[in-house]
Every structure is written in C-alpha cells, then in structure tokens.
Amino acid sequence: MNAQPISRFPVPDIADLPKDIAERILAVQEKSGFVPNVFLVLAHRPDEFRAFFAYHDALMDKPGNLTKAEREMIVVATSNINQCQYCVVAHGAILRIRAKDPLIADQVAINYRKADVTPRQMAMLDFAMKVSQRAYEVDEEDMDVLKAHDFTEEDAWDIAAIAAFFGMSNRLANVTSMRPNDEFYSLGR
Template sequence: MPHIELGNDLPGITGLMAYRPETAGPLNALAEVLLRGPSSLTRGERELIAAYVSSLNQCGFCTASHAAFAAAQLPEGMELVDQVRDDPDGAPVSAKLKALLRIAALVQADARTVTADDVAAARKEGATDVEIHDTVLIAAAFCMYNRYVDGLAATAPENPAVYEFAAQRIVEHGYLGPSR
C-alpha cells in the first residue's frame, strides 16, 4: 500500500504519475527521449539498460516493467533480459553493450566511480560519445525513477501479464502515448 493516498489504484509509477500529472509530463518526456528517441542503440537495448539498473536497485515494479518492455523489443526476448540481469558479462550481447552495462552499473552504485578508463573501454568496443552519455543518463534517471516508486511504496503487481500488456502499449504508443 502506498505511503500516501493517491486517489487511484494504478500500480507503480503509473499511479504516482496519475496523482501528480504536473510532474508526470517531464518524467515521461525524459523516458521517451532516452528510451525511444533517435539513437544508434536499439529501443530494446536501451530498455535493457533500464531493466538492468532497476534490478540492481531492487525496484520490483520498474524491473518487471522494463524487463517486459525490453523483451518485447529484443528478438531474444525475456531469455536475454534474464541473462543480462543475472550475468551481464556472460550474456550473449555485444562487447559494446557489455561495456555500456558496466558503466550503467557504476552509475547505479556510485556515479563518481566511472573513470576515464571505463569510458575508453566502451569507446574501444565501438560506443560513441552519445551512447555513453545516454547510458549514463538512463542509469541516473532510472535510479531516480526507482527511488520515486520505492520511496512512496507504490504497488507492484505479481502477475507478469500486467507487465506484458503494458509492454505492448509502450511499444505501440511510447511514454507519451495514450494514458495508462
């Protein structure tokens, strides 16, 4: 049960955003740009970074949501998402994505620990400066989103079908599309 009365029964961040639409707009706009805007990283890869950071933060709602969103946009589906969450270095993703996931994990734990060597390693694997920038911002933003959801004790459905349904909406309409 959320720590405050939201006036709705919507789960996770959707209930929080319905409670404060004034803050929902900029938060959704940021997610739209980072996760769906033009990028050399696929939408699935960017959602995978969001799911990975959310799992490191142990945010159940955001992990389940963005894992479903990533799976819906990656040919390998949830199997790959689970592999990355369990062992990003051993997962069957590109060396570039592994390097970006390492940076995302550093940002999640303590952003000050990202070094020039970490950035150079990502560049060596083919990451562009924009990809590195966006990875850092995705990781930082999801630390915020995760803390928003968990700090207000937003509810998280147990049924995976809820997240799969939401994934279809995000894939079709994005974060600025029809209301949840």
C-alpha cells in the same frame, strides 16, 4: 488480479486528472490493454508526472546508436542493483518484447555478466552499472572502453542519463511501494 494497493500514496482516478494526463494514460491503456501502475502512481503529482514522462520519452524513444532493447537492458540491469521490483518487472517485459527474446530480461536482471549479450552490450552495461553505483569513479578509461566498442560521446551520455534517470525512478518506485501490474509478468514470454 491482485487486490494489493499499488502505492502507499493516494492514487487519483483518471476522471479527476488534468486532461493532458488523462489522455496520455488512456492512450497507453488503448495501446497496451492495461494502465501500467507507474502512470497512476505518478499522476498523484501532475507537474512531476509531466516532467518525468517528458524526460523518460526523451531518453527512451529517441533515435540513436543505442537500440530500444539496449536502452531497456540498461534499465533492467540498474533497476536490479537498485532493488526496484517495479522497474525490473515492467521494463523486463518491455525488454523481452523489444529484443524478441523471452529469456534476456531474466538473464540481465539476475546477472547481466552471464547474460547472452554481445561484448558491446556488456561494455554498455558495465558502464551503466558504474554510473548507477559509483558515478564519482567514472574516468577517461571508462570512455576509452566505450569508444573501443564503437560508442560515441553522445552514446556515453545516453547510457549515463538512462542509468541516472532510472536511479531516481527506482527510488520513487521503492518509496511509493509501487506494485508491478500482473500483466507485465507474462508479456513477451
């Protein structure tokens, strides 16, 4: 295991956290076999932890026209352009698992335009990247492209919300110097 600190900010002990946060972290640990560092780093501010994960879950765990793997593709592609090592590594692992493909996360992270994705997924990622980098340029033409690939207005909102939420997450991860857990590197390979 890596001896480097996981954050430049204080990281609380699970035993010292509010009960609801400690229970959530322990449930994740039980399911995955380790505690992803994002949970420990963000637990430094309990109210923000709750808000962050409530919105995360609302975006990433909802049923809809986007698969869970496609949602993770958005996170990996936009996190790469935002230079967020933690999110590329962690969500890359989740993408490999959800897509049942050991190569897709690396392809999407390095250059999604050359990745083995469908034309529909390419349109989704192009839109997510535009939202991530130039949201002020989004116009009806972008919506028409999505519609041509059978995305609804609600899907467009989901794509935009995921790109926007992870833009915030990427910035927090970078400012806190959040380190990816060693376990993420081999998951789904």
